Amino acid sequence: MPSAKFTVEGMTCASCVGRVERALKAAPGVRDAQANLMAGTASVDYDAPADPQALADTLRRSGYPPVETEIQLDVTGMTCASCVGRVERALKAAPGVVSAEANLATNSARARVLSGLTDADTLAARVTQAGYEAHPHHEATTQTHDHHSGDSAELARRVAISGALTLPVVILAMGGHMVPAFHHWIAGSIGIQASWLIQFVLTALVLFGPGRIFLTHGLPALARGAPEMNSLVALGSLAAFAYSTVATFAPALLPADARDVYFEAAATIVTLILVGRLLEARAKGQAGEAIRRLVGLRPATARVERDGTVVETAVEDLVPGDIVHLAPGERVAVDGVVTEGQGWIDESMLTGEPDPVRKAEGAAVTGGTVNGAAALSYRVTATGADTVLARIIRLVEDAQGAKLPVQALVDRITFWFVPAVMALALLSFGLWLALGPDPRLTHALVAGISVLIIACPCAMGLATPVSILVGTGRGAEKGVLFRRGDALQRLSEVGIVAFDKTGTLTAGHPELTDIETAPGFEADQVLRLAAAAEARSEHPLARTIVAAAAERALSPATATGVEAKPGLGLAATVEGQAILIGNRRAMTQSGIETGDLAERAAALASEGKTPILIALDGRIAALLAVADPIKPGAPEAIAALHAAGLKTAMISGDTRATAEAVARRLGIDAVRAEVLPDGKVAALGELAQGKRVAFVGDGINDAPALAAADVGIAMGTGTDVAIESAEVVLMGGDPEAVPAAVALSRATMRNIRENLFWAFGYNVVLIPVAAGALYPLGGPLLSPMLAAGAMALSSVFVVTNALRLRRA
Structure with a gap:
C-alpha cells in the first residue's frame, strides 16, 4: 500500500491535528491518516484514486497547506528543446512534484516539490532514467560554473579528430567533381572500389569515434519512443552510411543507376554538427561569463587573527x-x-x-x-x-533558470517537433521514391536525410533561455538584479513607473539647503548659536541644524534656559543672547518683524522646503531652509523614462505641497500625496488605468506596494523587507538604474523575439527546401552536407545574437 508523509504548515494544537486527520481520512482512497503536532507532519496510507497531489489539495482546502520546497539539478545531455520537454515531463511524473522547469542554456532543472515526499537524489535518478545524467545542484563555485570550458575542450578534441578523418573522405568523393582529372587518376591508380573502401573505413571511424555521442544519446532516445536532436543526426548519418555500405559491399541489392556512395555526407554531417556544437558551447560559455566573474570575486584566503x-x-x-x-x-x-x-x-x-x-x-x-x-x-x-555576494549569485542563477511566459508557445510546439520532422522525412522519402525522377532511390535518400539533418530544435530550445542568461548577467554587472526571470518580460511591458519619494527620489534625510541673513548678521555665527540651542532638542529638524554646523566645523556654544514651544519652535539663551527659532507664527506672537525674509520663507515653502526663522535679542536674524534633497540622477531618470515612452508617478506620505513641489522639479506626470502605507496599493490601482505598473521603493512601508505592483523594483540601499518584496533589485541607490533596468528588459525581450523569429522561420522555410519543394520549380535538391552546415549555424546564430546583450 503506498504511503506519503507531508510537512504541514499551521498546526498549533490538538484541534488542528484532529482537523488534518479528519480531512485526510475523508478523501477517497485514504486508508489511514495520522498527524504529528511536534514534528509538523501528516502521514497517509492510501490506495487509488488517491495520490500525493490530490492529498496535498485536500490539506490546502482544510487550511493546513503542505510545505513546498525547491530542488535544483545539474543536467547534462540536453541538446535541444525536445530534451528540455522530456526532462520536465520526467520530473513532473515524480510523486510530490508540483511544477518543474528545465533550462537548456544553463544545463539545469528545478522542481517545486511537496516537502517530505521526494528529494534531490530521487529526482536526479528520475531524470537519469529518462536518458539525461543529472545530479543535485550545489552552491556556486568556480568549478561548477566552468562546465562550458570543459565541454569546449572535449568538443574541440572531437572536432579535430573528426575533421582530420573527414577531409580525405571529402577529397576522394568530391575531388573528381571539381577536378575531372583527379577522378581519372583515382580510377587509374587505386581504383574506385578501393576509394570507396577507404571512405568506408574513415567514415566508420568518424561515426563510431567522435560522432558516437549522437548515437549513444540519439538511438536510446529513439528506442524509448522519445526522439530528440541527436536522434535526427544519428538517423541521417547512419542512413547515408548504411546506404553507402550496401553500395560498396553488396551493390547487386541496389538498382544499377542508384549504385553510389554518400560516405562524405555521413562524415561531413557529423563533423559540421560537432563544429556547431563547439561554437555553441563557446558562445554559451561567454553567455554565462557574468556568473563566473561574480564567483571569481571570492578570494581563496584571508589574513585573520588567531591567538x-x-x-x-x-x-x-x-x-x-x-x-x-x-x-x-x-x-x-x-x-x-x-x-x-x-x-x-x-x-x-x-x-x-x-x-x-x-x-x-x-x-x-x-x-x-x-x-x-x-x-x-x-x-x-x-x-x-x-554573504551579500552569495545572495547575488543565487538571485542571478534563479533568474537565469526561470522560464518566461513567452516560452509556453515554444514548449507546445517542440513537444511534437522531432516526431513531426521524422514523419516529414519519411513522407519525403516515400514521395520521391514513388514520383521522383531517376535515380529515384538516390533522390529519395538525399531528400529524407536532408530533412532529418536540417531541422533544428536546438535553436528553438535556446532562443529564450540564452537571452535570459546573458540579459540577467549583464544586469548583475550593472547592479540590476532580476530576482525572477519572468520579471524581465513584465518590466518590458509596463506603461507607468511609480516612485516612492523619500529614500527613492530623495536622499531620505533632511539637509540644510538655504541660509539667508538679515543685514548686520553673519550666517556662520547665527548657525553656530542656533545649533547650540537645537542641540538640546530631539526634533528631527534640530538634528539637521546641528549636523550643518558640525559640517562647517563651527566651534560649539552652550545654551541655557532652553524652552520648547510646541507648534512654534524653541527659545534659549546662548552666550548671553536670547535666541528664538521657529515659524512665522512664533515670530508674530513675540512681536518680531520678519521683513523681507517672510516673503522669502513663503517662496521656499512653495518649493517643498521647510523654512525656519531665527531671531536674536528680539530682531530677525536669519532664515534657514531644510529639505530632503533630490538624489543626483533623479531628474535624468525621469527624463529617460519619458524618452522611453513611459508615464511617471509619485506616491508619497508627505504633505501635498511638498510632494507636488518635488514632482514639479522632476517633471513627474502624476502625484498621489498624503498616502498612508496601506493606501499605496490602492493608489497603484488608480494609476494603472489598464496599464502595467512598476513601483520603485525602498522602505518597510513600501513592501505591500512592491508586492502588489506588476513589477516591484527595490533600491538595494533600502530595507531587507522591501528587497524581499520586489522582483527587481537595484543594488545602488541611483534612480538612473530604473530606466536602465527597463531598457535592459526591453532589449532582452527584443532579442528573444529575434531569436524566436529566426528559429521558427529557419525551420519553416528550410525543411520544405530540404524535402525538395523547389525541385519541381527548377530549384536544387539540397545536399545533406549543406543541410548539416545550415543546422549547425542555426543554433550558433541564436547564441551569438543573444551575446549582443552583453553590450546592452
Missing part, C-alpha cells in the same frame, strides 16, 4: 566574529564591519557605480569588493551562503 597572531587561512574557515586584516588593494573576503582604520573601497561590483565609498570604524564592508590604499581591519558578520 594574538595574524595567520593566513582559507576563506571557508572564517566564522562570524573573526577579525580579518585587509591590506591595501586586497579584495574583501567576506561581509563584515570595520573595526580599525579608514579608507576607500571600490564597490562597483556590487552597485555598478564607479566611485569608491569611504569606510571608517563601524562601516559595513562586503565580500568581493576591493580595498583602496589604506590598511583596514574588520569583524566578520557573514560567511558562505549568507
